[in-house]
Amino acid sequence: MNKEDIPPITSDIYIILSCYNEEKTLEDVVTGLVQRGFKVIIVDDGSRDKSPIIARQLVKRYAPMVYHYRHIINVGLGGAIKTGIKAALSKGADIMITFDADGQHNPDDLYNMYPPLQEGKADVVIAARDFDDMPTGRRFGNTVMNYITYIFQGSMVTDSQSGLRAFTNSASRKLNLKSPQYGVSSEIIGEIKRNNLKLLEVPMTTIYDDRTIQKGTNTMVGIKIVLEFINETLKR
Amino acid sequence: MLTYQIILLLISIIGIALGFHRYRNDSFSTVVFTLWMIVWFAVITITLFPQLTTVVAQLFGLGRGLDSIYIISIIFLFYIVFKLYNKMEKQKKRINDLVSELALKDNEEE
DSSP, X not given: OOGGGSOOOOSOEEEEEEESSOTTTHHHHHHHHHHTXXXXXXXXXXXXXXXXXXXXXXXXXXXXXXXXXEESSOOOHHHHHHHHHHHHHHTTOSEEEEEETTSOBOGGGGGGTHHHHHTTSOSEEEEEEOGGGSOHHHHHHHHHHHHHHHHHHSOOOSOTTOXXXXXXXXXXXXXXXXXXXXXXXXXXXXXXXHTTOOEEEEEEOBOOOHHHHHHSOOHHHHHHHHHHHHHHHHHO | OOHHHHHHHHHHHHHHHHHHHHHHTTSSOHHHHHHHHHXXXXXXXXXXXXXXXXXXXXHHTOSOHHHHHHHHHHXXXXXXXXXXXXXXXXXXXXXXXXXXXXXXXXXXXX
């Protein structure tokens, strides 16, 4: 993207980077975000590799752009996002964007995400992956997850499991997230609907390599999400 | 007295002793302690007077006394498993909240 095409950042934007054993990619991802002018909140979800050491180095190198929060034990994606939102709110963030630390997301996609929030056109922006670019198994899994999200959360979206989501300060305060793990993605879709938040979906580019394919939502995770939802539904 | 009666009586006495011990250590609440005692005294009563089960069985229209014990035990166990599951979930949530709070607090102090 040309420099003059980059939409100006007129608000306080924090990237919530949930990180679990990402020593290989953490530095590059954080550097890419800081170079683009974003503040980064690293939520280390109980990593057992060198991620916390790298994170502390990054905090020093890029002060005051990078912050590091560490869960002493692994909670899960949902827990990391919750901690990240709380941290961003305590820093007075106007906009917060969840981002994966595994290098799957392209930081240039962020340029599509914050302008609608800055201009007040939406409360939440979710970047949807192009399902045609996915490996067949992945495409099938994500389509199933979209329907599961629709059944349990009552809302049909293009990409319910997207990890790239942007919230305004007031929208993030309204989210009542219970799922400590991967179920959080669908739960956020449900919370957007329950709180009548204005959702905008924008396209994103996905980088698929062998590593990210191994890490993402696989069938077992999918089944766990369904069980979690059934359990939540029964408790209501 | 038959062998199974002696074994069951011994187990019950151990159960009651354990209950008292836990209650004194504060690891049993009064409610749990009471339930625990009711269960073991019921076991002792049934062991000493096995014919009582036939009365219960007839009450529910079952053939044998032993069947009523099986069914009641299974229902009771399911209930306990359900209770334990909910408790575990609640604890998990409490731990998650604690971990999150600790992370936020640590950062403030840095």
